[in-house]
Amino acid sequence: MAPATLEEIAAALYAGPPADFVSERNGRAKDAGxxxxxxxxxxxxxxxxxxxxxxxxxxxxxxxLGQALQLAAELREAQDDLDAAALAKLGRERRTLTRRLAEMAADLAATRGERITPATLEAVTQTISAAFFAPEAAAAVASGRLIRALEPSEASSDIRAAVAGEVASPAPAPERPTDELQARRVRREAEKRVSAAEKDVLAAERELAKHDKALQVLQAKVDELTAEEAELEATLTSLRAERKRVQKDVPGAQKQRAKAAEQKDAAASGLEEARSALDDL
Structure with missing residues (x-):
């Protein structure tokens, strides 16, 4: 049987009871051979x-844990093809999964008799979050030989230093066939064009509705003015007829006036003669 490697020994020590770590470590060192x-x-x-x-x-x-880390890797690869709404949904789902795994890990540790404080739970949550975002952190977490908690923003060198023993480099994500990449790119561009066209249609519909309303207002005003015009034309027609009727009476009135003027002149002459006769008496 091959002797245990440093990584195998570290894995056993780092998952054993914390209170026994030092004594167990020293015992394993003494028995190393x-x-x-x-x-x-x-x-x-x-x-x-x-x-x-x-x-x-x-x-x-x-x-x-492996299934969760594999899912996180697939989501990291797919997120470049997602729109803003899908990315937001992905972010919410990732945070939910992170919290659930952290609580499960804390519950498992509690069965070992350890008290898990809120600060410890938060550190566990941050470590899982780091594993979801960085392949190096995922490999470190999966090793089961962490020395300390991880932060999502840590550099690769700092992550490796947080693990006892060697950590295998994360396997590169399998490259998609060129045809598949091209098809996804074409589909993504087509979806963007459809989205842009839908926005253009919505804007055009709003503009059309605005002009429809303006046209309705103008048409109502035209109808109102047309009615007033018809009423005025009817009044004008009536006035013209009345003018013509009155105008026909003008010549007769003129003749009567002339006759009345002659009578007035004759009466004035008679008055003058009567006054003269009176003066002569």
């Missing part, structure tokens, strides 16, 4: 409580 390996074992640092929680979960729920 190899001076170099023994020195490496004695150099192993005790993991933080949050790291221990993740190590227990990674080793005892390896399948469950």
């Amino acid at each position: 190899d001076a170099g390996l023994a020195e490496q074992i004695r150099a192993l640092r005790k993991p933080s409580v949050a790291a221990w929680v993740m190590n227990v979960f990674a080793q005892e729920r390896a399948d469950q």
Whole structure:
């Protein structure tokens, strides 16, 4: 049987009871049978409580954690093809999954007799979030040999330093066939054009509705003015007829006036003669 490697020994120590870490580490170093390996074992640092929680979960729920990390990798690859709404939905689902896994890990650690504080739970949540966003962090978490909790923004070198022993480089995501990439790109562009066209149609419909309303107002005004015009034309026709009727009476009135003027002149002459006769008396 091949002797245990540093990584195998570290995995056993880092998922064991925290209170027994130092004594177990020293015992494993003493039994190593190899001076170099023994020195490496004695150099192993005790993991933080949050790291221990993740190590227990990674080793005892390896399948469950592996499925979540695989899903996260597929989502990282697919998110370049998503629109803003789909990305927002993806973000909410990722946060929900992160919290659920963190709570499951904390519950598992609690069955080991450890008290998990809110601060520890938050550190576990951040570690899982880091694993979802970075392949290096995912490999570190899956190793079950974390020394400390991880942060989502950490550099690759810092992540590797947070793991006891070697960590295998994350396998590159399989490249999609060129035809598939081209098809996805063409479809994405077509979807963008459809979205833009839908927005143009909506804007055009709004503009048309605005002009329809303006036209209705103008048409109502035209109808109102047309009615007033018809009424005025009827009044004008009536006035013209009345004018013509009155105008026909003008010549007769003129003759009567002339006759009345003659009578007035004759009466004035008679008056003058009567006055003269009176003066002569």
